[in-house]
Amino acid sequence: MRATSRSAGNVEIIALEGKITIGAGDTQLREVITNAVNAGKTNILLDLSKVTTIDSSGIGELVGSYTTVTNRGGKLKLLHLPAKLNELLHVTQLITVFEVYENENEAAASF
């Protein structure tokens, strides 16, 4: 998994690319989020458009990321959900937890 970050106002936009699967991206995602939060960046927008594969470990890390950010008083929102990831969040009802956006400007303005 590859992660690239940029700031838009008070929002950190983190674009993830590749696999978020067990042993290949799940722990990386945790590190990326932890580093951002420790740097004081607690309004996080995860751009998932280039995520190619995710499994239950990756889904679990998304949930863990949400909890990490929320516990630090911040917000974590999702941008550009790939169709299959959207389905996985629906069947586990996690779609009710995350705020999901298709438009970056709209998402950034929502924080």
Add this chain to the structure above:
Amino acid sequence: MERGDSERIEITISSRFENIELVQVIAEHLCENAGVDEDGSHWIGMAVREAVANAIKHGNKLDVRKKVNATFDLEGPELEITIYDEGEGFDPAKVGDPLNPQNLMKTSGRGIFYMKTFMDQVHYSFQPGGGTSLVMTKNLTKGSGIASTKA
């Protein structure tokens, strides 16, 4: 391959996460060759991914000397997938329902749920001397489990 043919494929891997995809790809190709569409093949492949990941992590506890064996048996439209590990087994009844509100924010515990969502049947059996077999079945003429979940 025409739907209605029989096919048997077997692969044995050491307990490394990087081997999961090998088994997943076999599942997806077998399904596509049997006429299952791309999405349906993907979801069956994902069930296999989850099963093999559990076998490596929870069954064999990441011991690379221990093997995971996967067998794919296709008889007509009926696909039976068996994932065997050398672990000590577990009590499936103790795995919490990830849809239960108190489990919703847990970071683990969704693998078996996804398997059950994408496959018709999921059954564990445990050998007295150790070793766990997971048998998953799917009738390939049915839609993907995820579609029926949404309906």
